[in-house]
Amino acid sequence: MTVQQQALAARGAAQTLATATRSRKDAALHAMADALAKAETAVLEANATDVRRAEEAGTSAAIVDRLRLTPDRVGAMVDGLRDVAGLPDPVGDVVRGWTNANGVQVRQVRVPFGVVGIVYEARPNVTADAAGLCLKSGNAVLLRGSSSAAASNAAVVDALRLGLADVGLPVDAVQLVPGPREVTDELMGARGLVDVLIPRGGAGLIDHVVRHSVVPVIETGVGNCHLYVDASADPEMALAILLNAKTQRPSVCNAVETLLVHADAAPRFLPTALEALARAGVTVHGDARTAAYGPDVRAVTQEDWETEYLSLDLAIGVVDSLDDALAHIATYSTGHSETIVTDSEAAAQRFTAEIDAAAVLVNASSRFVDGSEFGFGAEIGISTQKLHARGPMGLPEMTSTKYVVTGSGQTR
Amino acid sequence: MTVQQQALAARGAAQTLATATRSRKDAALHAMADALAKAETAVLEANATDVRRAEEAGTSAAIVDRLRLTPDRVGAMVDGLRDVAGLPDPVGDVVRGWTNANGVQVRQVRVPFGVVGIVYEARPNVTADAAGLCLKSGNAVLLRGSSSAAASNAAVVDALRLGLADVGLPVDAVQLVPGPREVTDELMGARGLVDVLIPRGGAGLIDHVVRHSVVPVIETGVGNCHLYVDASADPEMALAILLNAKTQRPSVCNAVETLLVHADAAPRFLPTALEALARAGVTVHGDARTAAYGPDVRAVTQEDWETEYLSLDLAIGVVDSLDDALAHIATYSTGHSETIVTDSEAAAQRFTAEIDAAAVLVNASSRFVDGSEFGFGAEIGISTQKLHARGPMGLPEMTSTKYVVTGSGQTR
Numbered sequence: 065m066t067v068q069q070q071a072l073a074a075r076g077a078a079q080t081l082a083t084a085t086r087s088r089k090d091a092a093l094h095a096m097a098d099a100l101a102k103a104e105t106a107v108l109e110a111n112a113t114d115v116r117r118a119e120e121a122g123t124s125a126a127i128v129d130r131l132r133l134t135p136d137r138v139g140a141m142v143d144g145l146r147d148v149a150g151l152p153d154p155v156g157d158v159v160r161g162w163t164n165a166n167g168v169q170v171r172q173v174r175v176p177f178g179v180v181g182i183v184y185e186a187r188p189n190v191t192a193d194a195a196g197l198c199l200k201s202g203n204a205v206l207l208r209g210s211s212s213a214a215a216s217n218a219a220v221v222d223a224l225r226l227g228l229a230d231v232g233l234p235v236d237a238v239q240l241v242p243g244p245r246e247v248t249d250e251l252m253g254a255r256g257l258v259d260v261l262i263p264r265g266g267a268g269l270i271d272h273v274v275r276h277s278v279v280p281v282i283e284t285g286v287g288n289c290h291l292y293v294d295a296s297a298d299p300e301m302a303l304a305i306l307l308n309a310k311t312q313r314p315s316v317c318n319a320v321e322t323l324l325v326h327a328d329a330a331p332r333f334l335p336t337a338l339e340a341l342a343r344a345g346v347t348v349h350g351d352a353r354t355a356a357y358g359p360d361v362r363a364v365t366q367e368d369w370e371t372e373y374l375s376l377d378l379a380i381g382v383v384d385s386l387d388d389a390l391a392h393i394a395t396y397s398t399g400h401s402e403t404i405v406t407d408s409e410a411a412a413q414r415f416t417a418e419i420d421a422a423a424v425l426v427n428a429s430s431r432f433v434d435g436s437e438f439g440f441g442a443e444i445g446i447s448t449q450k451l452h453a454r455g456p457m458g459l460p461e462m463t464s465t466k467y468v469v470t471g472s473g474q475t476r
Numbered sequence: 477m478t479v480q481q482q483a484l485a486a487r488g489a490a491q492t493l494a495t496a497t498r499s500r501k502d503a504a505l506h507a508m509a510d511a512l513a514k515a516e517t518a519v520l521e522a523n524a525t526d527v528r529r530a531e532e533a534g535t536s537a538a539i540v541d542r543l544r545l546t547p548d549r550v551g552a553m554v555d556g557l558r559d560v561a562g563l564p565d566p567v568g569d570v571v572r573g574w575t576n577a578n579g580v581q582v583r584q585v586r587v588p589f590g591v592v593g594i595v596y597e598a599r600p601n602v603t604a605d606a607a608g609l610c611l612k613s614g615n616a617v618l619l620r621g622s623s624s625a626a627a628s629n630a631a632v633v634d635a636l637r638l639g640l641a642d643v644g645l646p647v648d649a650v651q652l653v654p655g656p657r658e659v660t661d662e663l664m665g666a667r668g669l670v671d672v673l674i675p676r677g678g679a680g681l682i683d684h685v686v687r688h689s690v691v692p693v694i695e696t697g698v699g700n701c702h703l704y705v706d707a708s709a710d711p712e713m714a715l716a717i718l719l720n721a722k723t724q725r726p727s728v729c730n731a732v733e734t735l736l737v738h739a740d741a742a743p744r745f746l747p748t749a750l751e752a753l754a755r756a757g758v759t760v761h762g763d764a765r766t767a768a769y770g771p772d773v774r775a776v777t778q779e780d781w782e783t784e785y786l787s788l789d790l791a792i793g794v795v796d797s798l799d800d801a802l803a804h805i806a807t808y809s810t811g812h813s814e815t816i817v818t819d820s821e822a823a824a825q826r827f828t829a830e831i832d833a834a835a836v837l838v839n840a841s842s843r844f845v846d847g848s849e850f851g852f853g854a855e856i857g858i859s860t861q862k863l864h865a866r867g868p869m870g871l872p873e874m875t876s877t878k879y880v881v882t883g884s885g886q887t888r
Contacts, residue, residue, distance in 0.1 A: 420494075424881070
């Protein structure tokens with residue numbers, strides 16, 4: 065099947081999903097979970113093939129780790145599907161509504177997008193997670209995974225489609241899009257058939273999709289996040305937030321990559337901070353003023369300021385003012401999550417007003433910028449664009465709206 | 477100045493606008509209105525040059541009419557700016573907010589996009605209207621008008637910038653982007669500098685921008701709108717709605733272009749309807765079953781079904797069922813506004829649930845799908861895409877959001 069044929073089949077399935085009741089969709093999610101649990105052995109065997117091939121091809125250990133499934137990871141996928149069944153259905157929500165003077169009633173109602181394309185890298189768990197979120201929000205999904213996870217993804221999708229068939233929903237609501245690289249281009253060109261593309265993965269993948277897709281894109285995830293320790297910051301609070309935001313899970317997009325310290329705070333903050341960072345195994349790339357406060361500070365480069373490390377590395381700079389911090393962040397931020405630690409209400413106000421990012425934090429760890437932490441129950445990604453959705457995206461962000469206008473013969 | 481330089485200047489201005497208070501922005505809008513009123517003569521002289529050039533170039537009378545400004549039209553632009561000053565400011569609105577169990581407060585707040593690009597055709601009034609809406613929503617605007625309106629647009633923008641200067645806001649918040657065709661390409665490539673592009677004009681312009689822009693686009697306006705007269709429809713109500721939706725203002729995107737009539741309703745509806753349409757000067761392009769009900773029915777072609785006439789033309793087809801009507805609309809709709817006239821609650825339910833469009837109407841004229849009719853006060857266009865905004869776009873649709881997260885040292 066060509067991508068076009070797959071997309072047409074998805075559109076047909078989407079028509080059914082658009083009017084499926086919540087109980088029917090929830091039954092499907094539980095049936096998909098059951099089928100995936102039953103297919104555990106097949107999924108793990110398929111995954112073993114992918115892992116072996118990746119290792120033979122000399123793939124890095126980090127990527128092989130993302131690719132590898134275990135009974136626990138399959139269990140998490142199964143649980144994830146059941147969790148989504150427990151979430152409220154956004155479809156049919158009335159966002160707002162009013163009655164005009166002439167008696168015409170207007171309601172703005174949430175509706176599914178239709179067909180969603182997910183382009184992602186070698187994380188087979190995304191296959192089940194994205195399929196569950198799309199199904200619950202009434203969308204058919206075209207899953208364009210990495211070829212390195214082809215066997216794993218196929219096994220997972222086979223199971224999910226069995227679940228759909230069990231409850232009588234169209235199996236083409238969940239489809240894997242296999243094939244060579246050109247297939248991604250076809251998907252990006254399928255305007256009118258695919259309603260939205262969501263790339264999930266590294267900066268290179270996201271940039272490629274954003275630049276080449278004719279289908280509307282929701283950009284997710286790249287986070288070159290800054291933590292600014294203001295002159296008035298409580299050093300203990302700043303250190304606790306820094307360590308949490310840098311080391312609790314360094315590989316995620318809401319981890320901090322650059323620390324900026326006001327020159328007035330530096331003498332009482334940086335010596336302790338540098339020690340604590342060293343103990344936590346963090347490699348520090350600092351400017352000359354930072355290096356004055358501790359040993360083991362590598363010279364920071366232009367590239368460091370620009371880098372989303374996703375590792376136990378941290379760039380540090382000392383700045384002379386809030387203005388300098390704002391300017392640095394304006395230059396290097398990817399618009400994900402930016403944090404200030406301060407005791408000054410005026411500084412907090414300026415920071416939150418002037419920083420242009422999906423999330424701006426005052427005296428809290430950027431690790432809170434997350435769908436689960438926000439209480440969304442599930443998350444398809446964190447949008448760093450300004451159109452449609454910005455920040456953590458839950459189920460409502462996977463919908464569009466439609467105006468339903470009801471009258472009794474009114475004309476203009 | 478290159479487009480890049482203009483966009484950089486706009487970004488600088490946008491930073492100031494983002495934190496400008498409502499009273500400051502409203503003062504600017506009134507100052508812009510004053511300056512434009514004062515510049516009436518200069519604007520009309522510049523416009524006369526554009527009109528003369530267009531006429532010499534053999535431009536069609538319809539386009540010359542759109543291009544032509546009169547004292548009344550300039551007055552309408554001035555009034556429009558003052559009207560926008562009277563509308564609520566969307567910036568700073570808290571869309572939702574909550575406090576997490578750990579005391580972390582999360583608020584989702586409306587913020588401007590930053591820099592908005594408007595690409596439009598030879599309607600100089602768009603220049604002032606779009607500038608006013610962008611300014612009120614805190615956005616800097618790059619106005620890429622048609623070269624045929626270059627002198628008119630320049631005169632209008634000169635006046636608007638004088639108004640901005642009068643209140644001390646950066647004049648680069650409103651800029652005209654002059655130059656040859658390639659300049660539009662540069663604007664469409666200015667990702668990271670321009671936050672969103674909104675094309676306003678015909679289908680060709682919109683399709684070009686949508687397909688070539690790397691900057692996110694909000695698609696507006698093409699409306700191949702259908703009116704379906706169900707078996708159970710009240711013929712008088714159906715006729716009133718049809719005449720209103722077709723003839724009250726045929727050149728707009730929410731006018732009806734195709735009428736579908738259930739076979740059971742056709743004998744009691746079509747003879748009268750065809751007479752009334754003829755009296756109203758409407759040219760009917762009908763299928764064979766329609767032609768049976770009246771004289772002067774031209775044979776409908778595939779192209780007719782696909783056409784947004786924007787004129788006193790109407791395609792008519794007789795269908796055997798609601799299913800056939802839904803299928804026809806699914807094939808030819810541009811997703812703008814689709815109407816059913818029916819006395820059947822079940823038919824109304826199915827129509828509103830299954831039609832995939834920005835607006836779905838029951839027993840009301842599609843002419844109501846409009847920012848003013850919806851009470852938005854002003855409208856930048858009607859979005860026919862599913863991302864971000866769908867349907868009439870008012871000031872809130874010209875904003876993004878930002879999460880402001882406030883704590884007292886919380887970590888995960």
